Amino acid sequence: MLMRLGVGLSCLGGLLLSSAVAATCVEHPPLQLQIAGDSALDSQAQLVWKRCLLGTTWNARTKGCEGVAKGYSQKEAQRAAQAVLGEWRLPTEPELETLLVDSCAGLKLDRRVFPNVAAADFGEGAKIWTSSEALPGMFYFLNFSVGGLDMHSAGFGLGVLLVKDAKGKRQ
Known part of the structure; x- marks a missing residue:
């Protein structure tokens, strides 16, 4: 009797724990960013994000990104960011992490805001560069397929x- 009770309590505890873990993910997250065409404003962090991956462009008619995403090395990404009009740049690691959403399934960011980040999956997940150097010659990236942070050599091609x-942002 005691053994059955212990097994029953263990199973019940496991169910409660798995329910609590499952309850922490968000199926339909509240919209955190204010969308304005090809960009989105994060008023809390005072950042403006391009909604499409570098190399693709926003189509106002279809309300989506067009073109083919490609992987950029750190140098290529920095040069391409400077070539875009305005003061666009690669995000720092803490800035990029603000986009993480604990979604229940799929990409760990709001696809209503960033509709083509899945295109950055060149076979190992939707990995996006940051400008934050982890070690000399190694930079952090965020894998939005799993919500994990990692690092890679600067010459590797990742999404941007x-x-x-x-x-008005205070420096």
């Missing part, structure tokens, strides 16, 4: 989302 400071 651009960001800039919102007007």
